[in-house]
Amino acid sequence: MDPAYQAAGAHPENLGAYALDALDPAEAEAVRRHTAHCRECRQQLDELVEAKDALDRVPLEALLDISPDFA
């Protein structure tokens, strides 16, 4: 696992993949740990899960490109 990935304050870029259960177990665990204390990402994830439910017919690739943008 990339150490920088777990750096404090670093938002995971793969929430979309996580919402789709498309991550490796280790990656999914890292996202889970991050969202446990990051309200922004948890909200983002909620939206992604809702979008996933609504867009089940959209190709996976389209959703995997989604990344958080908190600029």
Ligand SMILES: [Zn+2]
């Ligand atoms: Zn975050």
